[in-house]
Amino acid sequence: MKIRLDSVIKTFETFRAVHGVSLEIESGELVALLGPSGSGKTTILRMVAGLEYADEGHIYFGDQDATDIPVRERGVGFVFQHYALFPHMTVAENIGFGMKVSKVKRDKAEIAARVADLLRLVRLEGLGDRFPGQISGGQRQRVALARALAVDPKVLLLDEPFGALDANVRHDLRRWLREIHQELGITTIFVTHDQEEALDLADRVVILKEGKIVQQGTPQEVCRDPKDAFVMKFLGDANRLTGEVRAGIAHVGGAQVAAAGVPDGPVDIFARPRDLDWSTHGPGVAATVERVLDRPGERRVIATVSTGETLEFDVEPEQAVEKGEAGFVTLRRAKVFSLG
Amino acid sequence: MSTARRKPPRVGDNPLFRRLLIGIVLLLGALLILAPLIVIGVEAFRQGWKVYVATLANADTQHAIMLTVITALIAVPLNTIFGVAAAWAMTKFDFRGKRLLLIVTEIPFSVSPIVAGVAYLFVYGLQGIFGPMLDAYDVKILFALPGIVLASMFVTAPFVARELIPLMQAQGRDLEEAATSLGASGWRTFFSVTLPNVKWAMLYGVVLCNARVMGEFGAVSIVSGNIRGQTNTLPLHIELLYHDYQAAGAFASASILAVIAVFTIIAKVALEGRGAGRRVKPATILVTPETRP
Amino acid sequence: MRRNVLPGLNLSLGITLFYVGLIVVLPLAALIFKASSLGFAEYWTIVSSPRSVASYRVTALAALAATIFNLFFGLALAWVLTRYRFPGRRIIDAMVDLPFALPTAVAGISLTALFSANGWFGSVLSDIGIKVAYTPLGIMIAMCFTSLPFIVRTVQPVLEDLDPALEEAAQSLGGSDWTIFRTVILPLLAPALLAGTSLSFARSLGEFGAIIFIAGNQPMSTEITALLIFIRLEEYDYQAAAAIASVLLLTAFAMLAVTNWLQARALRYTVKG
Numbered sequence: 080m081k082i083r084l085d086s087v088i089k090t091f092e093t094f095r096a097v098h099g100v101s102l103e104i105e106s107g108e109l110v111a112l113l114g115p116s117g118s119g120k121t122t123i124l125r126m127v128a129g130l131e132y133a134d135e136g137h138i139y140f141g142d143q144d145a146t147d148i149p150v151r152e153r154g155v156g157f158v159f160q161h162y163a164l165f166p167h168m169t170v171a172e173n174i175g176f177g178m179k180v181s182k183v184k185r186d187k188a189e190i191a192a193r194v195a196d197l198l199r200l201v202r203l204e205g206l207g208d209r210f211p212g213q214i215s216g217g218q219r220q221r222v223a224l225a226r227a228l229a230v231d232p233k234v235l236l237l238d239e240p241f242g243a244l245d246a247n248v249r250h251d252l253r254r255w256l257r258e259i260h261q262e263l264g265i266t267t268i269f270v271t272h273d274q275e276e277a278l279d280l281a282d283r284v285v286i287l288k289e290g291k292i293v294q295q296g297t298p299q300e301v302c303r304d305p306k307d308a309f310v311m312k313f314l315g316d317a318n319r320l321t322g323e324v325r326a327g328i329a330h331v332g333g334a335q336v337a338a339a340g341v342p343d344g345p346v347d348i349f350a351r352p353r354d355l356d357w358s359t360h361g362p363g364v365a366a367t368v369e370r371v372l373d374r375p376g377e378r379r380v381i382a383t384v385s386t387g388e389t390l391e392f393d394v395e396p397e398q399a400v401e402k403g404e405a406g407f408v409t410l411r412r413a414k415v416f417s418l419g
Numbered sequence: 420m421s422t423a424r425r426k427p428p429r430v431g432d433n434p435l436f437r438r439l440l441i442g443i444v445l446l447l448g449a450l451l452i453l454a455p456l457i458v459i460g461v462e463a464f465r466q467g468w469k470v471y472v473a474t475l476a477n478a479d480t481q482h483a484i485m486l487t488v489i490t491a492l493i494a495v496p497l498n499t500i501f502g503v504a505a506a507w508a509m510t511k512f513d514f515r516g517k518r519l520l521l522i523v524t525e526i527p528f529s530v531s532p533i534v535a536g537v538a539y540l541f542v543y544g545l546q547g548i549f550g551p552m553l554d555a556y557d558v559k560i561l562f563a564l565p566g567i568v569l570a571s572m573f574v575t576a577p578f579v580a581r582e583l584i585p586l587m588q589a590q591g592r593d594l595e596e597a598a599t600s601l602g603a604s605g606w607r608t609f610f611s612v613t614l615p616n617v618k619w620a621m622l623y624g625v626v627l628c629n630a631r632v633m634g635e636f637g638a639v640s641i642v643s644g645n646i647r648g649q650t651n652t653l654p655l656h657i658e659l660l661y662h663d664y665q666a667a668g669a670f671a672s673a674s675i676l677a678v679i680a681v682f683t684i685i686a687k688v689a690l691e692g693r694g695a696g697r698r699v700k701p702a703t704i705l706v707t708p709e710t711r712p
Numbered sequence: 713m714r715r716n717v718l719p720g721l722n723l724s725l726g727i728t729l730f731y732v733g734l735i736v737v738l739p740l741a742a743l744i745f746k747a748s749s750l751g752f753a754e755y756w757t758i759v760s761s762p763r764s765v766a767s768y769r770v771t772a773l774a775a776l777a778a779t780i781f782n783l784f785f786g787l788a789l790a791w792v793l794t795r796y797r798f799p800g801r802r803i804i805d806a807m808v809d810l811p812f813a814l815p816t817a818v819a820g821i822s823l824t825a826l827f828s829a830n831g832w833f834g835s836v837l838s839d840i841g842i843k844v845a846y847t848p849l850g851i852m853i854a855m856c857f858t859s860l861p862f863i864v865r866t867v868q869p870v871l872e873d874l875d876p877a878l879e880e881a882a883q884s885l886g887g888s889d890w891t892i893f894r895t896v897i898l899p900l901l902a903p904a905l906l907a908g909t910s911l912s913f914a915r916s917l918g919e920f921g922a923i924i925f926i927a928g929n930q931p932m933s934t935e936i937t938a939l940l941i942f943i944r945l946e947e948y949d950y951q952a953a954a955a956i957a958s959v960l961l962l963t964a965f966a967m968l969a970v971t972n973w974l975q976a977r978a979l980r981y982t983v984k985g
Contacts, residue, residue: 130596130717150600150717157600163593167615177601180611230601430879430889430897431795444792445804447785451857452807454832455822456814462825497731504727512721522968523732526740528911529964531918533938537945537957538739541746546950548742572735595718605719627812634815636921637938641945654817654921661821661925670825673818680813687813688806 080141080233080266081106082127087136089122096122098290099136104283109260109267111277114287115313120270121160121238123287127268128236129153140233156227158237162219164211170222171207174198177230197225200259217248224256228263237269241276253280274314278302286310308416311349318355318390320348320364322415329415332364332384334408338415350413352379355392357400363407366390371400382408459677462670474660474671479648483656484675489564490652491632494571498628502579503621507609510587511595521584527576535573536641539566543642562644567652570638575631579624582696586620587613623687623695630683634676740961747958750951758955767937768959770848774936775916778855782912785856786863787905793864794871808864811857816921823854824925846928851936854923855916862915863908870904903975910971914964 082104089097097119104110112120125131127138129150137146145153164173171194178190185193198204201221211219220240227235240256241249257280260267271277277284278298285295294306305311308319322331324346329338331348338346357380366382369389377393380400384390390408394400431437464471474480505524509517527535541547543560553560560566594616598608614621636654643650647659653676661669690696747755758764793805811819827834827844837844844850874897882892920938928934935943937960944953 128600130600132717150596151602151604153600155600157597159593159597161593163597165594165598165612165615176598176603176611180598180601180603180607182602226597226601429795429876430883430892431791433889436889437796440788441792441796441798444785444788445800448789448804448807450833451853451860452810454826455819455857456810458825458832459818459822462822501727501731504724504731507720508724508728511718512716512725514721514725520728520732522972523736524728526736526964526968529914529918529968530740531920531938531960531964533920533941534743534918534957534960534964535739537941537953538743538961540945540950541742541954542739546746548745569735573739576731576735592718599718608718609720630813634813634818636815636817641942654815657817657821658925666821666825669821673815673821676815676818680810680815680818683813684806684809687809688802 081139082234082266082268083139084123084127085137085139087123087126087133087138089119089126089131089134096290097126097133100287100290100292101136102285102292102295104266104268106266107264109257109280109282110269111281111284112268112270112287113272113274113277113284113313115272117289118287119290120272120287122290124236124238124268124270127234128155128157130157154230154233156230156232156235158220158223158227158235158240160238160242162211162223162243164219164222164226166211168210169207170203170209170211170214171198173211173222174207174225174229177226181230193229197229200228200262201225202255215248216244217252220244220252224259228265232265235265235267237267239271240269241273242271249276256280278314286313288313305414308347308349311414311416316352316391317349318352318388318392320350320384320388320390321386322346322348324415324417329413331410333362334364334410336410336413336415341415341417345418347416347418348410348413349416350410352392354410354412355390356409356411357382357392357394357398357406358409359404359406361407363409364390366406366408368400368402368404368406370402382406384408456677456681459670459673462666463674465670466667470667471671471674474665474668475675477668479651480656480668480672482648483651483653483672486564486567486651487633487653490567490571491629493568494575494632495625495629498572498575498632499579499621499625501576502581502583502624505580506583506587506617507613509584511592524580525577527573532570532574532635532637533641536570536638539570539573539638539642543569561642562650564650566642567639567650570642571632571635574635574638575628578628578631579621582620582624582627583617586617590616619690619693619695623690626683626686626690630680633679743954743957743961746950746954750955754951755955758952759959763931763935764937764940764956764959766932767935767940767956770851770934771917771936771938774848774851774855775913777852778859778916779909779913781852781856782860782863783905783909786860786908786912787867787901789860790864790867790871794868808861811859812861816858816919817925819857820854820922820925823850823857823922827853827926845926846930846934848934850926850928851923851934854926855919858919858922859912859915862912863905866904866908866911867901870901874900906974907971910967910974914967914971917963917967918960 084100084102086099086101087097088099100123112123114120122131126133129148133146137144139145165176168176174197175190175194178185178193194207198207201224203218203221203225206214206218211222214222241252244252253276269280281298283295283297284301286293286301288309294301294310301310302314305314311317320331322329324338324341324343326343327337327339327341329336329341329346329348336348364384366384368380368382370381372379372381378396378398378400379391379393382390392408509521540561542549543553543566544550545554560569594612595608598612603611634654639652640655640658643652643655645651645655645659651659653672657669657672660672687696789808793801824845825831827837827850829835829838829845834845844853878896879892882896887895918938923936924939927936927939929939937956941953941956941960944956
């Protein structure tokens with residue numbers, strides 16, 4: 080099912096959560112809504128579900144205007160952040176609930192068979208008789224997913240699906256969700272504030288800030304070509320330097336970096352830690368090493384530039400760098416954003 | 420001794436202080452709480468079994484018991500419906516004036532039952548707003564069952580609501596939203612998702628409400644008119660017998676209510692064992708506006 | 713108009729408003745209307761008559777004494793029930809609710825039986841020259857009984873949830889038991905104590921059933937305000953009943969307002985931001 084949002088606006092009391100968001104999601108796509116807290120991502124998800132109503136704008140499911148269809152009839156599967164499993168029902172009863180209350184009458188055996196299928200799909204065979212309080216967080220998450228899938232939803236919506244889980248469980252579940260999506264091919268939208276999760280899992284990432292879409296695209300597009308400083312910083316560690324562009328080249332200290340298409344004038348230059356190089360001789364940006372952090376696969380250097388900015392960059396583990404050492408930083412690759 | 424685990428003393432664990440405090444509390448508790456209960460039994464049987472049974476078999480006593488039971492059978496269910504509706508409205512939705520509504524709901528707790536009785540007089544009595552009109556159509560509310568029921572509903576109005584509201588507030592709206600997103604209707608959501616998670620708290624409220632309805636004295640004594648054998652509930656009947664110098668009869672009737680009180684407490688403890696009656700801290704109630712990031 | 717996702721607002725709010733309107737607001741409004749239909753001078757004459765003032769006096773003083781007694785006894789009870797383990801603790805814990813469960817009229821006659829001159833306690837007390845039944849002391853005892861659970865039940869949960877680390881921190885800083893109780897535990901209990909105290913006081917001011925049997929009901933000395941209202945009604949003096957009842961009602965509202973304000977103040981450290 081193709082989903083389309085057209086200039087959707089939502090305001091709570093006095094706080095405007097979503098400012099005119101338009102978005103298209105293709106049938107079968109797996110899309111991440113990524114943003115910091117307060118960016119409106121959960122509100123958008125809840126509006127697609129029908130758990131909030133848009134103040135203005137429209138939401139289409141295929142060609143149908145779904146803006147005013149109540150959640151009960153919208154046919155979405157929603158996985159709540161804290162799962163919202165019914166504590167007084169067993170795992171199997173939770174999964175079967177949607178079929179039991181459906182207008183389409185199914186007999187008990189049919190429901191039981193489908194529940195068994197779903198338990199197998201989410202790899203929880205044998206746990207059908209447990210209560211939600213008796214299983215682990217990761218298992219609860221999978222029950223919540225099975226419950227949402229049981230009603231054959233047109234679209235699957237997940238609110239911070241891995242937010243409440245330990246890091247290692249989260250990693251496994253992420254891969255597993257990807258597999259399920261591939262197997263079922265159902266249009267899926269999930270909300271996250273974790274850029275790694277979004278980039279790992281989604282076909283397309285929609286980055287939000289203060290209720291507006293800042294950028295959307297495949298993980299490759301948003302990573303390689305961040306549209307502004309916010310996206311650049313939000314997607315990962317980034318060093319910021321101020322410099323100046325002259326004729327398509329950005330100059331900062333003694334270093335230079337290509338800035339094709341950027342008009343002449345003062346600029347912000349952003350570079351990832353692994354795109355900086357360190358050498359004891361110029362040219363480059365003069366800096367002094369403050370600290371060296373050793374990690375299993377890399378060696379990170381924290382250095383201060385004469386203008387007071389702090390840079391972080393990675394060097395080869397073998398490279399000898401010491402605290403207090405003076406040297407020069409050059410930029411292998413960087414993003415240049417005009418300040419004008 | 421080897422298995423005894425020693426713990427560092429907490430504040431107030433000084434053995435002398437501890438024993439003294441327990442001693443004082445037990446003594447005062449026995450004098451102030453237990454003795455009144457025991458004396459009812461003693462006084463009820465002072466003149467022997469026969470008088471006891473005779474009092475309870477008396478037609479007026481029987482009628483008072485019946486009236487009390489009927490009042491409870493009407494007032495308690497109505498109050499429960501109100502409590503559930505109020506809790507649903509106030510915890511599943513946001514609307515202007517919610518806090519005010521909550522405060523108004525709790526007013527009967529702080530109002531004297533006598534004031535409540537007088538207030539009803541000025542609504543349905545001959546000197547009240549609707550009294551003359553009701554009289555013209557020969558509708559009897561005061562000095563009859565409807566008045567007794569209404570007054571009982573006033574004094575117990577917050578009982579069920581105040582058990583449900585903090586609990587349902589703490590549980591949030593996720594479960595209901597989940598059920599609705601799976602296609603469940605409103606009633607279905609309420610009966611198969613909301614109610615199973617609040618049933619013990621609701622029952623707790625019902626038990627306390629029932630005890631209060633059956634025992635209400637002040638408000639009912641004003642609106643009932645105290646007509647022997649007609650509008651006397653059991654507590655009023657006790658007063659009547661007592662002032663008639665039939666102490667044994669009064670205590671015999673009181674013993675029925677005392678037994679109900681003891682059963683109420685047993686039910687209360689049993690329900691608390693199932694998690695009902697736990698107070699959520701007042702600061703967390705109804706002060707969280709539902710704004711989502 | 714914001715639409716709601718969950719169903720049933722109209723029905724549930726409709727029932728709520730109807731019930732609250734019919735059962736709570738209408739009668740109280742009628743009472744206030746009736747009282748305010750008296751002229752001010754007439755109203756003032758009734759509510760400030762010597763007999764009325766004497767009734768306020770005895771009611772308020774007895775309620776105050778009962779509340780102070782319960783403040784200490786209730787706190788001690790809550791403390792003993794949560795901090796110590798001893799045989800019979802659970803039974804005592806359950807019995808604390810007896811004053812709520814036992815009808816006030818039943819409590820009234822049984823307290824009278826205990827404290828009258830030939831009762832179990834009354835006979836002992838009269839030997840040492842203390843008369844309880846038919847004196848203000850009797851009123852106080854009845855109030856103590858009916859309002860005891862308020863303080864115990866508001867303090868108990870807070871005491872149970874008190875983080876032991878707070879006490880341990882204070883102990884590690886070298887505080888004596890009494891100092892820790894005074895400076896750490898008591899301030900944390902204060903909001904609950906305050907809430908319990910005001911509930912207890914409000915209940916005592918309005919109590920009727922438990923008191924009238926033991927009080928003696930002599931005008932100017934042992935006649936409580938609630939009873940005076942009742943007597944005015946029996947004399948068919950509805951105006952006076954309305955006026956005096958309105959005094960009790962306004963007192964209850966004032967208590968409610970003060971309680972809310974005190975609680976908000978006492979809990980201000982829990983407010984975020």
